[in-house]
Amino acid sequence: MSEINPNLEIDPNAELNPGNEEVSSESKIKIYKKPLLIFWSIFIVGIVCVVLFFAGVSNGTFGFMPTFEELENPKSSLATEVYTADGELLGKFYFQNRSFIDHDELSTYLIDALIATEDVRFESHSGIDLRGLGRVFKGLITGDSSAGGGSTISQQLAKMLFPREEFKNKLDIVFRKFREWIIAVKLERSYTKEEIMTMYFNKYDFLNLAVGIKSAANVYFNTTPDSLKLEQAAMLVGMAKNSSYFNPLRRPELTKGRRNTVLSQMVKYGYLENQLADSLKQLPLGIDYQKVDHKRGMAPYFREYLRMSLTANKPERKNYPSWNMQKFKQDSLEWEINPFYGWCNKNQKADGTPYNIYKDGLKIYTTLDSRMQKYAEQAVEEHLGLDLQKGFDREKEHHRNPPFSDDLSDEAFEHQMDLSIRRSERHRVLKKKGLSFEQIKENFKKPVKMKIFTWKGERDTIISPMDSMLYYKGFLRAGFMSMVPQTGEVRAYVGGPNYKHFMYDMVTLGKRQVGSTIKPFLYTLAMQEGLTPCDKVPNIPQTFILPDGTPWTSRNSTEAHSGEMVTLKWGLAHSVNNISGWVLKQTNPEAVVSMARKMGVVSKIEAVPSIYLGTSDISVYEMVGAYGSFANKGVYIKPRFITKIEDSKGNLLAQSVPQKNEVMNERTAYLMANLLQGVVREGTGRRLRFKYHLYNPIGGKTGTTQNHSDGWFMGITPELVSGVWVGAEDRAIRFEGIRLGQGANMALPIWGLYMQKVYADKTLGMKQGDFEKPRGVNINLDCEAVSNDNSNSTTEDFDDEDFF
Structure with a gap:
């Protein structure tokens, strides 16, 4: 190993060159070129990878991604809304209680509160708020939990429109977050800011069967979105953080605190004055909870009838028990002649599928007031x-x-x-x-x-x-229906005392013996053949020979004027069986059945001599429709429940047309109206005068069946026809005597109370005029000369017990 010479001079500016060779400029370039190439290669590859990654996320490589068509038309289950004739929301049919509204129906309080709380730069970003993301990353690094979230309103909408799937690992969560970013950007490109805001409020689930802001405003405050107060809007927006946690019904104090946070955010971003916010924070939540339950609310029996009728399948004999073939025949007839019976299955949407009242957002406009x-x-x-x-x-x-x-x-x-x-x-x-x-x-x-x-x-x-x-x-039941005779539009429908506890509908489903309310069908034949209300007939027992050769004689419940000549008007007014028997002998039971059929009665009626005792089971619906012929100048109009159906966008899908049938001429109908007025003026319907003080022209007929099991009253005026049945679930449950068990006591009072209220409501504009007299009819209907003696009778307010 050689020694280092200590006397060697070294130039400090000289480059190291172990080989003691001179370095060229080309060598210098080569030295730096490789790291630069590596850097730019990594950078470009990274950019390409990011582009490819987002492209893969966008086209669904890493999980579900909605198509353009799905983004343009996001699917939601919309509740079908049922409206009354006077514009009130009657109820809904739904899988989710959601109803859409337009942007102009949103309170400005809702919009301001949501922006201030969830996305203050909503108007300026394009789906992703970079500043918001920066704030989130800073919070993650510093551990500051108050940094807030980075999800924009558009991203939150993306979550709601395309819900998160089950995650297997944390990587799935990351991929999902990127997908939400892309969906948010696509939403921003497909919709305006107003549309995104509206979709957000329409989509959010506020719990307690309140999906969407329209349902939420109604459920929690019994109002509409455009009428929400500031503090109410703040509460609902506060729930958007976590409606399960900030549930005003279960955690009112927590919800109030969250509401106040929203108010503070509105102050922070200039949407609200601090002084006003402080006063609003002191207010209670003020919940006016409207429980969503198809068993509650107005007209539940009617709403259930609509649901069953609209969704009915085409009747097939195999689906009906052998003992109920009459029901099969009636349903088959309805399927053929009633366009709204089975409407959902008779009609298809543009995609070829049938309509669904639970998720297609239909609007059904009914005739009810x-x-x-x-x-x-x-x-x-x-x-x-x-x-x-x-x-x-x-x-x-x-x-x-x-x-x-x-x-x-x-x-x-x-x-x-x-x-x-x-x-x-x-x-x-x-x-x-x-x-x-x-x-x-x-x-x-x-x-x-x-x-x-x-x-x-x-x-x-x-x-x-x-x-x-x-x-x-032990509870008495009732069925009531009220109809406009000139149009067939049903204005009121009550199927029982309480739908939640007594679900069986006694207007259309239930049928009971009608008693003497069937007698006007018989008297119609008499008027049609030229008799008049003032014609006199003998008040004597009438005997009929039955097919087996056995004689049958009906009985009266009163001996008043027995054996005397009395008018037909008096006979019907007091429901005297002797007179009905005499009238039947002028015709035959088959003719009575035929007349009932023309007047809309489809239930089974036996063509036997006792037909005028009303032993046949008929529904309130059928009877009201039939009596409408007397008030409508002899023209039967099938009772109508629906005027039109629209889709969720307001396009007309169906419209009802009255189904008419002339069953008698105007003369006969006018004479029958006069006969029925006699029942109210001097007969079994008199208490409408002395108890309910209804003195306008009213025609009516009471009905009481054997052993007082059923009580009926049918009443007509020129503008309304209404019918009432009252009885128990079983015929063996009944009043013991006629004083309480007659139709005049069981059913008539409901009619009287109803009409009192109708006439007292001046907004209904209900007139109290007389039945119009047809041209050319000059018959003297003043039977006073005959009835004066009868008016002094000691007969009480008895109905006919219809013994048989």
Whole structure:
């Protein structure tokens, strides 16, 4: 190893060159070129990788990415909205309770609050807020949790429009975040800022079946989005952070705190004065909760009828039990002649699929009037709940097997209860578990916690299912329908006392014996053949020979004017069977059935001599439609429930057209209206005058079936035709005497209360004029000379018991 010479001089400016060779400039370039190439190669490759990565994310390589068409038309389940004729929202059909609104329906408070709280640079960015992302990264580095989130309104909308899938690992979460960025940018390119804001509010789920701001404003504050107060808007926007956590029903204090945070954000960004915000923060939430439940709200029986009717399938015989072929025939007829029966399955959308009322956002405009519907529901509640039920309970209090009549044997009682058990949902569930009927009966005797119906509200109690069945059987039911005779438009529809607890609809589904309300069909034939209301006939028993050769004679419930000559008007007014029998002998039962068919009655009616006793089961719907012919100058119009259907964008899809049928001439209809007015002026409908003070021209007919199981009243005016049925679930549950058990006491009061309310509401513009007299009809209808003597009769307000 050589020694270093200490005397050697070294130039400090000289470059190191171990080989002691001179370095050229070309060598210098070569030395720096390689690192530069490596750097730019890595940079370019990185850029290419980023571009390829985002391209892969955009085209769905790393997970789902919506197509352009899906971005242009994001799919959402929209609730179908049902409206009344006077523009009130009656209810909705939905999988999700969502209704869309336009931007101009949004309160400015909502827009300002959302921007201030969630995305203050919403108007300036293109879907991704770089400053917001920088703030997030800074917070991650520094550990500052108050740095806030970086998701823009557009990104949040992307999450809602295309929900996150199940994540297998953290890498999936990263990919999803990048996809949301790209979707947000695409949304910004496809929609305006106003449209994105509107879509956000329409899409967000505010919990408690309030999807979208329109539903949320209604559910939480019973108002509309454009009418929200500032503090209300702030609360709803606050919920957008996490509606499950900031739930005003479960965590009101936390929600209030979040609302106040939103108000503070509005102050921070200049949307609100600090002094006003401080005063608003002191206010309570002010929740006016409207529970979303198809069993609640106005006209629940009607809404359920619409749902079942619109979604009905084409009737097939195999789907009907052999004992119910009449139902199959009626449904088949409806399918053929009623365009709205099965409408969803009869009509298809542009893509060839049938309409779906639960997610297509249809708008169904009905004939119901919200005011008249309210009055009808009030009338049913007032009469049944405050009057009739109390008298019925007092009568049944000491019966052997209440609420059943004492003439029902113990064996028949057991049979009735066994039938009720077998028809119940509890029986179906227990039978599916393998229990025998005897075991199921024992189960029905075990007390359980239950919420039961009372006319003063629901009550929590402990009661056995068996006792609860008896309890509910003791409540009287009712069916009521009101219609405009000239158009067939149904204005009010009440299928029972309370839909939640008594779901069976006694307007269209339920059918009961109609009693003497069928007699006008018979009298129509008499008027059609030239008789007049003032013609006199003998009040004597009428005997008919039945097909087996047996004589049959009907009986009257009163001996008033027995054996005398009385007018047809008096006979119908007092529902005298002798007179009806005499009229039937001038024609035949087949003609009565034929007349009923022309007037819209499709239920089975036996063409037998006792036809005028009303032993046939007919619905309130059919009877109201039939009586409409008397008020509409002899023209029957099928009752209508829908005027039109529109799609979610307001395009007309269907429109109803009245179905008319002339069943009698104007003369006959006018004479029948006069006969029916006699029932109210001097007969079984008199209490409309002296109790309910309805003195305008009214025609009507009461009906009471055998043993007082069913009470009816049908009433007509020139502008409205309405019908009422009242009775119990089982015919063996009934009033014991005619004083309380006649149609004039059971059903007529509901009609009277309803009309009182209708006439008192001046906004309805309901006139109280007379029935129009046809030209050329000069018949003297003043039967006073004959009826003066009858008016002094001691006959009480009795209806015909229809003995047979």
